[in-house]
Amino acid sequence: MAMFSQNPTMNGPNYSFSDTPRTKAPEGAREHRFDPYTDNGGSTLAIAGADFTIMAGDTRLTSGYNINSRYHPKVFKIGGTTSDQHDATIALSVVGFAADGEALKERLDAICKMYRYRHGKPMSVKACAQRLSTILYQKRFFPYYAYAILGGLDEEGKGAVYSYDPVGSYEREQCRAGGAAASLIMPFLDNQVNFKNQYIPGSGEGHALQERERKPLSRQEVETLVKDAFDGAVERHIEVGDGLQMMIITKDGIQEVTMPLKKD
């Protein structure tokens, strides 16, 4: 105990004036000039069906007004036993800062692989979802600048979509759009997937108006929705375009489809 010290930060007698440390910066601290983040644009989307989940993303990679690449996938199969991921059961989409997205994907994939080797079975989406949240939160003070969406089938075989913010807050949802055009796509999804603002005509006035009954969409309907959502986003957002990558997760595995989007 430094009983004579008046200095709260120093555990000992006070320094004479000339001996006072001149820096308040802790050891090893660097002056901050380098911005470690950038936004690489792009958009993602996931919709859960009754017995399937569709994950989608465009394949454009931008920096500023430049298109770096016209084919840079944002949706990945996670936790297969080999590097080609042929037996993966979960898909992850990342959008935001591409380098962080890549690092996040590789970490989650490594963790899911380890789980699979140790337990002899793939990780459930629920467990994987919680684990992803933990990974993100562990970097709370130097976050992965990536908006992640995790998709798979839950224990009952129903489609499951989990969406995240960069620091690990997450929830299970029916559908979610992420990235540059999220604010353009999400309202469209609210209306088309969750039938928001859709009422039965003539069912009443004001609060008596009855909402249209919600029913799960077929795979064909969802694929069309995804395509329409991206065609719309491409039209209105410069960072979205080039290619559309879709992963369709069913009990038979993950099917990957790519199709062209406008390249302008």
Next chain:
Amino acid sequence: MDHRPQAWGRPRDDVYGAYDHSYLQQSGPKTATQSPVVTGTSVVAIKFKEGVVIAADNLASYGSLARFTDVKRLRTFLGTSVVGFGGDVSDMQWLDRHLKELAIDEAYDQEPTAESAEAAAKEGLNAANLYKYLQKLMYKRRNDFDPLWNQILIAGLDEDDKPFLASVDLRGTSFTSPSLATGFGAMLAQPIMRLHAATEEDAAKLTREQAVEVVKECMKVLYYRDARSLDRYSIAVVTKEGIDLKEDEQLEKQSWAFAERIKGYGTQTV
């Protein structure tokens, strides 16, 4: 967007507003800070049927001063890949030494009897492996807030002997494309290259001669319009047969006639 290397890694003024320096210490000991000092400008590269062509000029600038005019910014790796560096030259030298050490370590256990560069590539690290390594290295350095202030192009062949071309920057952002260009080249050269190789399929139709011609055209346009560029450049062609690297090429068939017609800022005609 500001493509000068000095502006790399800074928050964009048009998005975030001017950077607020006020919280930084004004007095006290000087803290070492990273920012590029001697810099190289664009690197351009394009894939073709059997390989990749990559080029960069031989200039290292100190701000607006053309400081070194014989700087080789294309470096070979294991005789199978070429790495092109834009950005800080001292960080490039560090990376070059680091890669040389890696190559020597790789060669300890390599069968030296390999008949060709093709066979050697099968045994050792190919361009795709090198790309992954450099991506992890650059991303690690950005995580440590001690970035290597470069944008790098990696040209070579992948594990299936297909042409491989990729880019990594100071933040670890990495991507591949049929044609790539760093710095000013991203704005001036990339559109020209995309005319000839918009997709992988298009690139696979290009011959070696065509690809070299496109890259030379790009170098010329860059010399016309990039003030930090030079008419002496290095060019390398990577194929299964190995690397054909020329380090002291002169830009040919320049025509500055257009310059006389430039008046004012574009709209002015008299």
Next chain:
Amino acid sequence: MTSIGTGYDLGNSIFSPDGRNFQVEYAVKAVENGGTSVGIRCKEGVVLAVEKVVASKLLKPGANKRIATVDRHLGVVYSGMVPDGRHFVDRARDEARAWRDTFKSPIPTADLASRMGGYMQAYTLYQSVRPFGITAIVGGFDSELESPVDGEVGQGPSVGAGGKAQDKDYGGPFLYMIEPSGLYWGYYGAATGKGRQAAKAELEKLDLNGDGAASLTLEQAVKEAARIIYVAHDDSKDKDFELEMSWISGTNGPTKGKHQEVPKALREEAERLAKKSLQDSDDEDDDKKEDDKMEE
């Protein structure tokens, strides 16, 4: 070994009254039991060869290399205790790397030999360690060209201040042999291990420093190295062996300044010639014997 039991052989760093370090001499004995190693330095480069004793039929032919690359232009072969040799190589690689770190250029062969000689000598000084049970042959080709500093970006002055003097030769082939005592000399031809006596006798017959047409070419040196390993091998006493060879030429030679294994085709040709020459000399001996008989 009259001194065994006198107590002066029990530890390193103990001299006997007549000025010997018995631990070092025992280490030399370990070397003398190892497979023969040979190094030949000729005008065009260096060849290293070793008689790799096949300890078991279960070992994969051609695997488990005995000659090691230390840096691009440097190779090492050794006779004696293989694990000691492996450690020697590890250390040599560290030295070569450290040299590059500080001087940004490849380590000259002479400097590597000096560093490694010093390293081995240190293992004769302390009670807590034993000397290396190997004699190592270090071969290298220091670049004869103006070689750039690692990571260098420009050329700098070609001659005069900061440049190199004209009319002066740089680099070339070098060969050193380092013994367990730490003693090392530069050689034209070096041999160690079980068959060293026979090998040295053969090496002495070669013209390794002549300027004329008689001086050995690199390819001839490869063939001589193979022949010498075969000569040094005693079929009746010794176990089976594999011949392993490497070479280093200058920039204009076949290896372009790098240390590499001798290509399979050339090695097999050299082995064929070696076997043939042994056969021929056997026949000669037989002829002689027969002649002797006839005279009787």
